[in-house]
Amino acid sequence: xxxxxxxxxxxxxxxxxxxxxxxxxxxxxxxxxxxxxxxxxxxxxxxxxxxxxxxxxxxxxxxxxxxxxxxxxxxxxxxxxxxxxxxxxxxxxxxxxxxxxxxxxxxxxxxxxxxxxxxxxxxxxxxxxxxxxxxxxxxxxxxxxxxxxxxxxxxxxxxxxxxxxxxxxxxxxxxxxxxxxxxxxxxxxxxxxxxxx
Amino acid sequence: xxxxxxxxxxxxxxxxxxxxxxxxxxxxxxxxxxxxxxxxxxxxxxxxxxxxxxxxxxxxxxxxxxxxxxxxxxxxxxxxxxxxxxxxxxxxxxxxxxxxxxxxxxxxxxxxxxxxxxxxxxxxxxxxxxxxxxxxxxxxxxxxxxxxxxxxxxxxxxxxxxxxxxxxxxxxxxxxxxxxxxxxxxxxxxxxxxxxxxxxxxxxxxxxxxxxxxxxxxxxxxxxxxxxxxxxxxxxxxxxxxxxxxxxxxxxxxxxxxxxxxxxxxxxxxxxxxxxxxxxxxxxxxxxxxxxxxxxxxxxxxxxxxxxxxxxxxxxxxxxxxxxxxxxxxxxxxxxxxxxxxxxxxxxxxxxxxxxxxxxxxxxxxxxxxxxxxxxxxxxxxxxxxxxxxxxxxxxxxxxxxxxxxxxxxxxxxxxxxxxxxxxxxxxxxxxxxxxxxxxxxxxxxxxxxxxxxxxxxxxxxxxxxx
Numbered sequence: 028x029x030x031x032x033x034x035x036x037x038x039x040x041x042x043x044x045x046x047x048x049x050x051x052x053x054x055x056x057x058x059x060x061x062x063x064x065x066x067x068x069x070x071x072x073x074x075x076x077x078x079x080x081x082x083x084x085x086x087x088x089x090x091x092x093x094x095x096x097x098x099x100x101x102x103x104x105x106x107x108x109x110x111x112x113x114x115x116x117x118x119x120x121x122x123x124x125x126x127x128x129x130x131x132x133x134x135x136x137x138x139x140x141x142x143x144x145x146x147x148x149x150x151x152x153x154x155x156x157x158x159x160x161x162x163x164x165x166x167x168x169x170x171x172x173x174x175x176x177x178x179x180x181x182x183x184x185x186x187x188x189x190x191x192x193x194x195x196x197x198x199x200x201x202x203x204x205x206x207x208x209x210x211x212x213x214x215x216x217x218x219x220x221x222x223x224x
Numbered sequence: 225x226x227x228x229x230x231x232x233x234x235x236x237x238x239x240x241x242x243x244x245x246x247x248x249x250x251x252x253x254x255x256x257x258x259x260x261x262x263x264x265x266x267x268x269x270x271x272x273x274x275x276x277x278x279x280x281x282x283x284x285x286x287x288x289x290x291x292x293x294x295x296x297x298x299x300x301x302x303x304x305x306x307x308x309x310x311x312x313x314x315x316x317x318x319x320x321x322x323x324x325x326x327x328x329x330x331x332x333x334x335x336x337x338x339x340x341x342x343x344x345x346x347x348x349x350x351x352x353x354x355x356x357x358x359x360x361x362x363x364x365x366x367x368x369x370x371x372x373x374x375x376x377x378x379x380x381x382x383x384x385x386x387x388x389x390x391x392x393x394x395x396x397x398x399x400x401x402x403x404x405x406x407x408x409x410x411x412x413x414x415x416x417x418x419x420x421x422x423x424x425x426x427x428x429x430x431x432x433x434x435x436x437x438x439x440x441x442x443x444x445x446x447x448x449x450x451x452x453x454x455x456x457x458x459x460x461x462x463x464x465x466x467x468x469x470x471x472x473x474x475x476x477x478x479x480x481x482x483x484x485x486x487x488x489x490x491x492x493x494x495x496x497x498x499x500x501x502x503x504x505x506x507x508x509x510x511x512x513x514x515x516x517x518x519x520x521x522x523x524x525x526x527x528x529x530x531x532x533x534x535x536x537x538x539x540x541x542x543x544x545x546x547x548x549x550x551x552x553x554x555x556x557x558x559x560x561x562x563x564x565x566x567x568x569x570x571x572x573x574x575x576x577x578x579x580x581x582x583x584x585x586x587x588x589x590x591x592x593x594x595x596x597x598x599x600x601x602x603x604x605x606x607x608x609x610x611x612x613x614x615x616x617x618x619x620x621x622x623x624x625x626x627x628x629x630x631x632x633x634x635x636x637x638x639x640x641x642x643x644x645x646x647x648x649x650x651x652x653x654x655x656x657x658x659x660x661x662x663x664x665x666x667x668x669x670x671x672x673x674x675x676x677x678x679x680x681x682x683x684x685x686x687x688x689x690x691x
Contacts, residue, residue, distance in 0.1 A: 075634060075636045075637065078636035078637045078639070078640045079636040081640050082639045157290065157457065158290065158457045158460075168631070169637070172610065172630050180625055190291075198449070198452045
């Protein structure tokens with residue numbers, strides 16, 4: 028490379044970089060982290076939107092928040108919790124925050140049961156079962172605080188039992204653990220019986 | 225032809241050449257201070273300072289990224305190192321703790337060694353050692369139980385191997401660096417690619433091929449291993465986490481969202497550190513502009529530049545630990561180009577300021593992390609509380625299972641909770657001042673860069689008794 032070019036170019040590059048650095052000081056990137064933030068979870072996103080509307084006294088927006096999300100509720104109603112759709116529709120049209128929160132909790136429970144049951148059906152597919160259980164756990168995390176200490180812990184413990192019961196194929200067979208569908212089923216029943224109360 | 229600078233200091237001070245006794249005194253002082261730091265580290269009680277540290281410990285017990293043991297991207301090299309220590313009988317908690325301390329302690333000697341190989345000067349090595357030893361964020365790296373210190377240690381090892389013309393080992397070490405600290409990806413790759421392109425005409429394949437193959441093989445081993453453990457769920461998690469890192473997690477709910485900290489706020493909080501940083505930045509800029517042709521520190525220059533841009537632009541400025549890599553590299557850049565006595569005087573000035581912080585740190589008695597102090601404070605209470613926090617949600621859930629822990633990330637839910645009737649006493653943990661709450665207790669960080677946490681009790685006027 029000719030030295031003349033080199034002489035001119037490099038300081039220019041360095042100056043530009045320093046300007047970029049100084050410019051970057053004024054940028055305000057995201058602050059504290061919550062790794063547990065559950066990503067694309069329609070239920071969690073909708074509930075945050077509902078709570079925002081309650082906080083801002085924007086009760087006229089409730090219908091607007093509910094409509095795009097209604098199909099999720101419809102699906103849960105048809106497959107897992109009959110009557111959920113009706114009570115959600117009523118709660119939104121009555122613009123009652125307590126009723127909406129109850130309906131949201133009921134939907135969360137239905138979704139947790141959907142995932143845990145799906146994991147039972149797919150129990151031989153380790154990866155899928157694992158993701159379904161972990162996703163249930165993330166969903167449960169946001170409503171765990173509404174239970175008392177004992178119930179809350181029992182549900183967490185049983186979720187862990189479920190995770191263990193799906194076994195582990197190991198890495199190329201090393202560390203392999205067998206599947207235990209009976210244990211899974213009893214832990215699942217326990218979770219569902221406690222969580223619904 | 226570039227000028228080689230093996231003897232600039234000796235050029236200025238020919239009499240230094242023979243003063244072996246002076247070197248011995250300087251090394252003696254350094255080693256005494258180093259031992260003091262080591263003793264101080266080991267006297268600190270075990271305490272977890274963040275969820276991430278808890279996740280790492282979980283990872284050593286049973287590795288599963290999807291279950292946050294540890295969080296994405298898994299830091300497999302770091303976990304593997306900790307697992308190796310457990311073979312010698314250490315508990316997972318202690319293995320993470322000792323790796324953190326030992327890698328922080330490895331930074332000064334490794335930096336000194338690197339500079340010694342680069343400029344072949346005893347005095348430059350001593351200065352580097354002293355500057356790293358007193359680096360204000362070194363105690364933080366040692367105590368946090370995170371992968372930062374370990375990643376920097378491995379990067380230094382890789383640079384030393386590269387300097388010594390051991391390309392295969394250097395490539396493997398660069399790969400290990402990424403397995404320990406994947407966020408160094410651009411800092412490792414951009415400079416190497418840049419140097420290869422820049423020296424394309426004179427590129428020696430006997431050096432570059434082993435470097436690349438070592439790096440790729442090491443990287444592939446870890447990637448394939450991770451994929452074998454986690455399966456396709458890893459890809460989902462990668463997407464969720466990467467997009468979250470860049471766009472989603474802006475999280476100071478209890479104060480308003482405008483209250484996020486930037487680097488200027490950090491400078492205001494830690495003025496001495498800011499002074500050191502700015503001095504180093506200006507000095508190294510001058511060096512870079514004046515001596516652009518020098519081969520000797522071309523690699524350090526470009527690595528430093530990449531690191532500064534990456535950290536200042538894309539890392540969370542609230543975590544001061546992120547600044548330790550640019551600080552270390554800036555010091556290396558200055559000491560590897562010690563051509564003029566002015567640079568040396570500036571560096572000695574920096575070391576003097578740093579020494580003040582060093583002494584201030586080391587005269588502090590051993591203490592628990594703010595998070596552990598809060599947990600200890602609340603653990604003895606039988607009454608059930610609601611604790612709203614965006615610091616250490618997982619840690620507090622684990623440590624205080626009897627209380628209701630709410631993740632302040634869900635800010636609308638939390639605001640609703642606070643506005644409405646509830647039957648619990650509500651505690652709020654925040655690193656920011658919140659005006660409308662009182663009864664605050666401040667739990668101080670142990671070292672520079674560790675956030676103070678404030679524990680609030682919700683003000684009486686918001687409390688109602690029948691939910």
